[in-house]
Amino acid sequence: MKFGKDFRSHLEGTLPDWKDKYLAYKALKKLIKTLPPDADQPPPPPPLPPAGHGDGGLGDWFARILDVELHKLNDFYMEREEWYVIRLQVLKERIERVKAKKNGAFTSKTEFTEEMLEIRRDFVLIHGEMILLQTYSSLNFAGLVKILKKYDKRTGGVLSLPFTQRARHQPFFTTGPLTRLVRE
Template sequence: MKLAKFRRTHLEETLPEWRDKFLCYKLLKKLLKSLPATTAAITAVDSLPRHLEFQPANAHLAVADGSGEFHPLGGLFVPILNEELKKLNDFYVDKEEEFVIRFQELKGRIERVGERISCGGVFTSETFRKEVMDIRKDFVTIHGEMVLLKKHGWWNFRALVKILKKYDKRTGGVLSLRFMQLDHQPFFTTETLTRLVRECEATLELLFPLEAEVIDGTPTTQVKPLLNSKL
């Protein structure tokens, strides 16, 4: 599936509020088309900071064609790319922190239900069923959003690699080689998110396999130990 179609069908239609949180691939591609097809690129790849953060001193850089003419737009590619990377990383870090907080809150809700059962709290069938189903619904929601964030990172990584290869091919530069050494970008590192997804799946499997008890609305002897268990 092409990147544009994948983004549209799997991400934008599901979470439209994320629509502006993608690499501006079309803009970067348009900048590339404005450059001459030449190997005489002087976009200062060698001076590019290893963390790929744009330095204002690079703003004047340009690209020269075979006739020696300079194209000011050539100096915009790296600065815009850096701004795009900052946007992606900020979004990813913010969402990851949000998921950590939401997941801990959900675990706290489960613990409180278990404590009420242990202390002989009053649960009607209807209130128990509603509370458990609400918790399950919220777990399913956060799980889906975390999976989408992983797909979001995958899409942006693929788009980034693609545009860097186009840049190198057109200018004769080695920007993609330099960038591929920078695998510590936040939206590349998904260890925390992967752990949260797995923990969420384990919690759903542990707490909500017994649909009969949930539908019936009674905390049976099978469900009680699950609610009281430490997650």
């Protein structure tokens, strides 16, 4: 199966409020197809403001479009990662309160067990979402690499290497903190 189909099927199966947070893979692919082969002149001016990328050639124009996508990916990733850190801390505090209440505040063992089961369910849900966020990171990076290769192949440009190296240092790709949270 081609990457685009894999990407689309993953997008269809993801959480509804996450769908517009993914790389605009299909739109970028369509945009690349509109570019003339081995182009050295940009198409009509893009609807994006300049982002300070060099001489204004086609590569700079496309890099500005990808910068917007990177910004979108990073914003979403960092927002979700922060939410998980906060949510996990709240769950840990709930566990401590339940443990403290166990010494007399519960009317029955069942009440204690139900409270702990609810906390465990919340942990499982958050853990599942964190795994989805790791997948989000991997899938978007792979999509970005594919788009850059398509761009280079179509235009004869060399945008892939510098842009991929830059993307490797972006928050959505450096998933160390998220990986630590998942292991907790």
